[in-house]
Amino acid sequence: MNWNELLRLPATLLAILAGIVLLVALAQLLAARQHVRDRRHLAASGHTLLMLVLLTLGIFLGGLAVSLQGYRFLSEEAPVVQIDSRILTPQRWALTLTWPDGATREVRLAGDDFQVDAIVLKWKLPAVLAGLPPLYRLDRISGRYDDARQEMASPRTVIDFSQAGQGDLLDLRKQLPDWLPEVDTLFGSGAFLPLVDGGHYSVSLMRTGALVARPDDATQQRIGQPLGG
Template structure:
């Protein structure tokens, strides 16, 4: 992952800030030990107090970084992933997902379409006025059948992207809503398109939170062909 992609992750920025704060705490520890050797007890107490404050602050920021693992800042239109599909058998597909940092994963899907979903988090007015952008993370990808009966009775293929951290912000907001007063809304956004053999799709997220899936020109032509064409 390049630095441009890393800096789009709020967890990265918070981790850097936590490291800086904990480094300052380490400086206070060294200073406290020096003052102790000099028998300057009042200065020792001051440095010890600052040490405790910076440790608590650093651990708190590190916890926030863990809760935001997998989330990214939402720009005017953020590219999310690229998808490539290959057919294995009727209504059976292998889908390769490529992230902007070139990381890839392959999934097996059943159905006629793919559906991809994301979690979007927006802030209340004070945070918005301060320029804090919305956040998002990919949630899951699944296969979708065009026929409702097949959708009910056919094999379900749902894959969790597994991008949530151990203290995911979404879970924390559900359990402790009063702890996160600046979080305005958390909602899901999804998009689906028909799967074709050799298909290539780009998925992006608008600043409004709408997830948009687009086929390239060749894929769009194949989608428009009648079955068996």
């Protein structure tokens, strides 16, 4: 990220401003000390008062910058998988999955919707403030029927993506809960959307650990109804 991009961030601007204010406060402290040495107590008092005002302002701006930075983290998303759908027969679909590294895989699903599930590891607050993002492992993709009764009676398809081994971090947390003290929690997260022929979907992971699935504009029109979020 270059300086122009950094300067567009409100949190960064506030942090820079807070740093400048604190530097001016430090200059006022040095001036007050010099006036005390020169026995100019009235001038020293004025510089001390100004220093306290600037110090309070700098701390306030710094705290506000940290708060805004936290909200920015919560809104960031990491791409997980792109999904392209093609209908084979009614309620039977071929999906092409594309990962961020360019790897692809084709799977077959039955149902009206696809559902993606992941296992998410979230860190405790100190690690989050240090900038550590949640970790995730894509667990499975499955077909989902709109009608619950059909869900119980019709064939279901589940594609397992779990490739965990003995040294898998998420499994180690379950087996040795005290081994990773900065881990806050492990939980499952999922998202689903209706399937349409020629559909294109993006699945991403938010800093909160929630999976989000979105259709592109053309797919949204084919779905034929507004989706929340």
